[in-house]
Amino acid sequence: MAQGVFIIAEQRGGEIRKVSYEIVSEARRLADSLGQKVTAVLIGSNIKDKAATLGHYGADKVLVADDPRLETYTTDAYVSVIAELVKANDPAIALLGASSQGKDLASRLSARLGVGMAQDCTQFSIEDGNLTATRPIYAGKAYTRVTYTNSSPQMATARPNVMAKNEPDESKTAQIIDATFSLDDGALKTKVADVMKDETEKVDLTEADKIVSGGRGMKGPEGYGILEELADIIGASVGASRSAVDAGWRPHSDQVGQTGKVVSPNLYLACGISGAIQHLAGMSTAKVIVAINKDPDAPIFQKADYGVVDDLFKIVPALTEEFKKVL
Amino acid sequence: MNIIVCIKQVPDTETQIKIGQDGKSIIEDDIKWVMNPYDEYGVEEALRLKEKFGGEVTVVGLGPKRVTESLRTALAMGADKGILINDPALEGSDSLGTAKALAAAIKDLDFDLIFAGQRGVDDDSGLVGAALAEFLDIPQASVIVKVEVAEDGKSLKAHRPVEGQTLVIESSTPVLITAQKGLNEPRYASLPGIMKAKKKPLEEKTLADLGLDPSEFGEGARKLNIVELTPPPQREAGKIVEGETPEQKAGELAKLLHEEAKVL
Ligand SMILES: Cc1cc2nc3c(=O)[nH]c(=O)nc-3n(C[C@H](O)[C@H](O)[C@H](O)COP(=O)(O)OP(=O)(O)OC[C@H]3O[C@@H](n4cnc5c(N)ncnc54)[C@H](O)[C@@H]3O)c2cc1C
Numbered sequence: 001m002a003q004g005v006f007i008i009a010e011q012r013g014g015e016i017r018k019v020s021y022e023i024v025s026e027a028r029r030l031a032d033s034l035g036q037k038v039t040a041v042l043i044g045s046n047i048k049d050k051a052a053t054l055g056h057y058g059a060d061k062v063l064v065a066d067d068p069r070l071e072t073y074t075t076d077a078y079v080s081v082i083a084e085l086v087k088a089n090d091p092a093i094a095l096l097g098a099s100s101q102g103k104d105l106a107s108r109l110s111a112r113l114g115v116g117m118a119q120d121c122t123q124f125s126i127e128d129g130n131l132t133a134t135r136p137i138y139a140g141k142a143y144t145r146v147t148y149t150n151s152s153p154q155m156a157t158a159r160p161n162v163m164a165k166n167e168p169d170e171s172k173t174a175q176i177i178d179a180t181f182s183l184d185d186g187a188l189k190t191k192v193a194d195v196m197k198d199e200t201e202k203v204d205l206t207e208a209d210k211i212v213s214g215g216r217g218m219k220g221p222e223g224y225g226i227l228e229e230l231a232d233i234i235g236a237s238v239g240a241s242r243s244a245v246d247a248g249w250r251p252h253s254d255q256v257g258q259t260g261k262v263v264s265p266n267l268y269l270a271c272g273i274s275g276a277i278q279h280l281a282g283m284s285t286a287k288v289i290v291a292i293n294k295d296p297d298a299p300i301f302q303k304a305d306y307g308v309v310d311d312l313f314k315i316v317p318a319l320t321e322e323f324k325k326v327l
Numbered sequence: 328m329n330i331i332v333c334i335k336q337v338p339d340t341e342t343q344i345k346i347g348q349d350g351k352s353i354i355e356d357d358i359k360w361v362m363n364p365y366d367e368y369g370v371e372e373a374l375r376l377k378e379k380f381g382g383e384v385t386v387v388g389l390g391p392k393r394v395t396e397s398l399r400t401a402l403a404m405g406a407d408k409g410i411l412i413n414d415p416a417l418e419g420s421d422s423l424g425t426a427k428a429l430a431a432a433i434k435d436l437d438f439d440l441i442f443a444g445q446r447g448v449d450d451d452s453g454l455v456g457a458a459l460a461e462f463l464d465i466p467q468a469s470v471i472v473k474v475e476v477a478e479d480g481k482s483l484k485a486h487r488p489v490e491g492q493t494l495v496i497e498s499s500t501p502v503l504i505t506a507q508k509g510l511n512e513p514r515y516a517s518l519p520g521i522m523k524a525k526k527k528p529l530e531e532k533t534l535a536d537l538g539l540d541p542s543e544f545g546e547g548a549r550k551l552n553i554v555e556l557t558p559p560p561q562r563e564a565g566k567i568v569e570g571e572t573p574e575q576k577a578g579e580l581a582k583l584l585h586e587e588a589k590v591l
């Protein structure tokens with residue numbers, strides 16, 4: 001019978017990404033309630049020395065799949081290797097982070113294995129020995145709880161920033177094992193021809209702990225200067241409403257909402273955003289929402305934990321000054 | 328260059344979601360159904376490639392009769408023909424079931440490229456594209472904002488933004504691409520386009536037509552079961568920060584975020 005919790009760790013350039021520690025921690029909690037073990041799969045090229053930290057967060061075992069052809073992620077290669085490892089180890093549950101890579105990998109892998117896959121989950125529990133996953137749908141306008149039938153493993157991706165990360169404990173060590181797998185070059189139909197780094201050094205909105213977001217109230221692209229300054233002081237990433245993106249003030253990748261990014265930061269500060277249903281859908285799982293808007297009737301105030309009714313061009317710079325004092 | 332575009336019909340993004348008596352489905356009474364916004368990018372990109380390389384654009388949708396409307400919209404934009412997979416036995420299928428039926432309808436067509444949306448704005452899964460590519464045994468490039476097809480049409484480069492960087496994925500064709508916002512600006516259907524669409528071929532197929540066994544589809548064949556739908560946790564309107572001047576308000580807000588909310 002299928003046993004244990006698998007997690008697929010994500011590394012980029014040899015560095016394990018934060019969401020991987022979040023899912024190891026969550027996997028540890030699930031495995032404890034099942035009385036089973038956590039196995040982390042670490043896949044890449046020359047990455048074995050990174051395996052130990054996964055143990056500090058709660059993995060019992062780390063399977064290292066090391067091959068030069070696995071240095072950068074491609075769907076073909078990773079799915080093929082991981083499908084083989086899953087079949088050989090027969091875990092009951094397999095979790096990935098709902099990052100760009102995790103979602104791509106999990107969706108293809110679940111089809112190859114023919115198992116159910118719950119995307120971008122915000123909560124897991126074990127009921128009667130099986131996984132139950134909770135996920136927002138309609139970009140957060142509703143939540144659904146799902147269970148699995150004929151799925152071994154029961155697969156899910158977990159939204160970044162949501163699952164609590166354990167304190168790393170260096171006294172906890174994992175057994176590190178070199179995984180054996182085959183990789184048929186004929187199966188590799190895609191390759192990464194180029195990697196272009198974003199100009200901004202900011203954390204992606206989907207992984208950001210704090211977001212300062214601006215809408216049509218910013219009046220134009222220049223308006224975002226004051227948001228960037230505030231964001232720099234408090235360590236936030238900058239987002240936008242669709243109106244601002246469609247006006248060409250900000251890139252598409254900055255759009256928050258039902259047809260943009262769905263975000264879950266600790267702090268979401270909405271400036272000059274009215275709070276249309278599609279926008280609210282994308283940020284309603286933020287822990288604390290702040291709205292700055294000169295219209296006291298703006299719908300955003302219905303969802304905001306703190307509201308400031310005033311001109312954002314006065315409030316935002318003043319706020320930046322305040323934080324300069326305390327941070 | 329022959330291109331297939333998958334089209335899912337979803338509730339308009341304005342829709343307030345209301346949960347039905349059974350606690351597992353949404354109330355569909357007042358819903359306005361539209362083409363998934365990400366599929367509009369797929370249709371547009373397919374049309375642009377057709378304009379450049381020639382060939383045909385076929386749109387494929389799976390669902391009840393109402394899905395015809397979204398397929399007609401794509402035909403009015405300029406697609407050449409449509410296929411609707413409609414069978415009562417499909418109702419309640421999950422992503423794998425949907426992809427399996429789509430694959431059966433597509434596998435015998437002559438195609439170089441398939442577009443799907445990066446996710447449906449209804450269940451936000453983003454699974455069908457990948458599963459369809461898997462069942463057709465072709466590669467995928469997902470969440471794509473730019474497609475550059477080689478002159479000979481035999482390979483392409485697809486730009487995929489991920490956290491902090493953009494990957495340029497090179498693939499041979501046929502390949503399945505999932506479209507992301509930014510790929511293009513979809514055109515509107517013109518009036519003559521709408522008139523013409525009425526005469527374009529739109530074929531309807533059942534599971535039997537596709538040689539599929541109905542028992543492998545629908546609610547009973549789901550691998551992922553919906554136990555419950557719930558409204559999101561209620562967010563109450565919070566505090567309005569008081570103060571005489573902007574500076575006072577900013578000071579008060581900073582204090583609240585620091586001491587009360589403890590997020591800074
Ligand atoms: C299919 C579809 C999908 C969509 N998807 C999304 C999505 O993913 N994300 C999204 O955001 N939207 C989306 N929208 C658009 C959405 O419906 C709204 O049009 C949009 O969110 C409005 O953006 P906004 O709040 O910036 O602009 P507005 O609604 O124009 O609001 C601007 C606000 O700024 C305030 N303001 C102006 N000047 C100042 C000032 N000096 N100081 C303080 N406040 C000021 C005003 O009071 C107003 O409340 C979608 C729409 C459709 C049809």
Ligand SMILES: Nc1ncnc2c1ncn2[C@@H]1O[C@H](COP(=O)(O)O)[C@@H](O)[C@H]1O
Pocket residue numbers: 333334335336363365366387388389390422425429442443444445446447448450451452453454455456
């Ligand atoms: N019923 C369907 N009919 C046609 N295409 C679909 C269907 N369901 C999903 N798709 C395609 O898959 C994409 C992603 O949908 P989903 O996996 O459901 O989030 C959609 O944008 C469509 O392109």
